[in-house]
Amino acid sequence: MKHIFAFERKEEYEKHQDTIQRFKKKLKEYQQILESEYALRDLPKGIIWTNEELATTVFSEIPIPAYTNNNLIYMSPDIETWRNILVKTLDGNELPYVQRFYENFSDNQVFIILAHELTHHSDLFLDEFEDERVDSIWFEEGMCFYLPRKLLLSEEEFNDVTFVEMKLVEAFKDKYGEHSIDDFGIMSYQGNLTSIMFDYWRSYLAVKHLVEVQANHNVNDVFKEYHNWHKEGRKVPLSQYFGINSFC
Template sequence: MKQIFAFEAKEDYEKYQDLIDRFNKKLKDYQAELEKNYALKDLPKSIIWTSEELATTVFSELPIPAFTNKDNIYISPELSKWKRLFIKQLEGQRNQKIEDFYENMSENQLLTIVGHELTHHSDLFVDEFDDEREGGIWFEEGMCDYLSRKFILNEKEFSEITKVESELLEMFKSKYGNHSLDDFGNASYQGSLTSIMFDYWRSFLAVKYLIEDRANHNVKQIFKEYHHWHNEGRRKPLVEYFELERLFR
């Protein structure tokens, strides 16, 4: 993958150059894991490192400065901007534990977002980038979160982000949880930041439950069931196929 720097000023690149170098070194280990065990065969052409502003106003109109398509990953390395963005998820509510977590968010937590975007390129996912990608997008998004966090974070860091997103889910499920996981992506990006992120929290926790509780930590078993659902013609919604209807009630 080529490394492309899209900043408006040389000073912005210089400010984040060391961080980006550290990320790329660490990302190679995760890339190797995906290539060995999770069918990462065709890498994106580049990672485009850019500012939050350019990522959300020029390269896309999404409110989250990280995304991927068939050819490129776009990501902002601005850790301070990510901290503010994640605290904004609270929508003005106070929760000291969650605020402390995001105010002290580590580089590793940010690196998992880069890893998430790279994981989308695994051939184990059945939908292509230019597909409509309906009926199971939650599985891909949740799996990208799970795998990147499981391999990049240490056990304590993984536990911390799980607890934070579980608590956020409880805080906002009455406001944003009145739709099925299978509706992930249906106009979700027209909502607020928190309504968008709610589907990510729920998808990650659903995949974590499937892998760790249902399959006794056997990731490949869950992928096998996912492929069976797809190869049999998607006869029922994936949430129903995995019997997850009651998971977040």
């Protein structure tokens, strides 16, 4: 993959140079895991390292400065940007533990966001980037967080971020949880930051439940069922097929 730097000032690049180099090395290691175990065959052509403003107003209108398409991953490496974004998702709610976690959001947790974007390129996911990407976006988004978190974070880091997202789903389920998890899609991005992230939090927790509870920690069995659902013609919503009514 090419690494392309899109900063408006040289000083901005220099500020993030060390972080980018660390992330590049770690991503190469994670890439090898995906290639050997999770059907990563076609890499994106490159990563565009940039800042929040360019990522969300010039390259795209997606309000989160990390995303991918068939050819490129866009990523802000700035940890303060991510801390500020994530604190905003509390939307004024008093969640002291969550706020402290986000105010001290770690370098490792930011890297997971980048690893999430690369995971989207696995051929285990059935929808192509140019497709409408309906019916199972929650599964892909949830799995793209579950895999790198489970594979790359320590047990403590994994449990911490899981607990935080459980608390956030509990806090916002009455306000943002009326729609089905199967409705996660393009319409999700028409809400505010918290409603957008709610779908990500809920999707991650749903996939974690599928892998660790229903499949007894066998992620391959979960992918097998996901592929069976597709082969059978997607006759019912994926959440119904998996029987995870509590996440609907």
